[in-house]
Amino acid sequence: MSKGRILSGMRPTGRLHVGHLVGVLDNWIKFQDEYDCYFMIADWHALTTKYDQTEDIKDNIRELVIDWISAGIDPEKSVIFLQSDVKEDAELHLLFSMITSVSRLERVPTYKEQIEELGLGNSVPYGLLGYPVLQAADILLYKGDTVPVGKDQLPHLELTREIGRRFNYLYEEIFPEPEPKLTKVPKLLGTDGRKMSKSYGNAIFLADSKDEVEEKVKQMVTDPQRIRLKDPGDPDVCSVYNFHTIFNESEKTDELAEGCRNAGIGCMNCKGNLRDVLVDELAEIRAKRKELEKNPERIDEILAAGAKKAKKVAQATMKEVRSAMNL
Ligand code: SF4
Known part of the structure; x- marks a missing residue:
């Protein structure tokens, strides 16, 4: 057929x-x-x-x-x-x-x-x-x-x-x-919680370097109500969590959501985890890009x-x- x-x-x-x-x-x-x-x-x-x-x-x-x-x-x-x-x-x-x-x-x-x-x-x-x-x-x-x-x-x-x-x-x-x-x-969504778009300046590009990804994750908008570490957060209004649901393993994502809701994890840690996942996800693409750019x-x-x-x-x-x- x-x-x-x-x-x-x-x-x-x-x-x-x-x-x-x-x-x-x-x-x-x-x-x-x-x-x-x-x-x-x-x-x-x-x-x-x-x-x-x-x-x-x-x-x-x-x-x-x-x-x-x-x-x-x-x-x-x-x-x-x-x-x-x-x-x-x-x-x-x-x-x-x-x-x-x-x-x-x-x-x-x-x-x-x-x-x-x-x-x-x-x-x-x-x-x-x-x-x-x-x-x-x-x-x-x-x-x-x-x-x-x-x-x-x-x-x-x-x-x-x-x-x-x-x-x-x-x-x-x-x-x-x-x-x-x-x-x-x-x-x-984009890093600021709006639709991801080049014109909004809230996108993570396939061609971004490791440092650029790191900086963009650092700047990501989290739950605005969560000001101190001891404040419980709402992952459903957080763009970092939105990324986790797509790029991270589901078990880890559930664990982070739970940690957010009961104030067991800080946003810095949560972002650090996302940064590692994204850098890893894009590593192969970045390597192939470099090769093609040379040729x-x-x-x-x-x-x-x-x-x-x-x-x-x-x-x-x-x-x-x-x-x-x-x-
Ligand atoms: S802990 Fe994670 S999911 Fe919760 S508000 Fe902070 S960055 Fe967002």
Whole structure:
């Protein structure tokens, strides 16, 4: 029986943090053995919101590949490629845009949210509206039949399924209807208790040195009611404890929670334990990063090999598409 094919990607917008590790990469690593995996660096998608900030894009692409591989994405098992290396994606996007209505795109829930968030008012770029059409092309070009998604991305995938169905109905049965693979995303907050984000300055990055991790853990926000050692604390409102629940062993986590509640452990000790766990967790990634940073040609080789494999599939799909559309 042939394996299902997973298509997933990330935009190259900066260094990855531990939230990406536990929320996305850990899942991808598991998928590598079960599926035929295509992992795409979505550089065109990065332009939908950052079209005027392209000076860092090349560096961000390299950093992203380094982060992926250091975390355990294996180029021998998975196809790692750059979206813009496969121009067939742009062609399919154009053709899909002919069969997709503007009103349908305006109904994608995240569209309105994004306009508001970015304060775009009446000056919404055409590319932002068409973003889900490009996403449909990304997935269907490779005939991805499985797409790992969080619940908030389900409407985008539904649109991909609709576009594929419409194409199949209008011309010829070519595309699969990709199924969502709902992934478990542990709720990891930032060091200050807010959502972890580079822009909030509350993230621990995969590329952080041991000293940086240590300093960030030291600065982490704890239960604000726990002022003295003898005050009992509430681990459920503490960002240090939130990290323990994700990175530490469950027995140790329970012991720390108990120690917090009965004032048997101090926050310094609790943080010290977390620091050791995190430094340990990131040690292998850091070592692999160093190796790759010393060998930039390796990144070029990985991207070139990925583009070659991705192109082969893309060209075969486009041949079918053009023939079905009499082009
Ligand atoms: S003991 Fe640990 S869990 Fe409790 S408030 Fe301090 S850092 Fe947070």
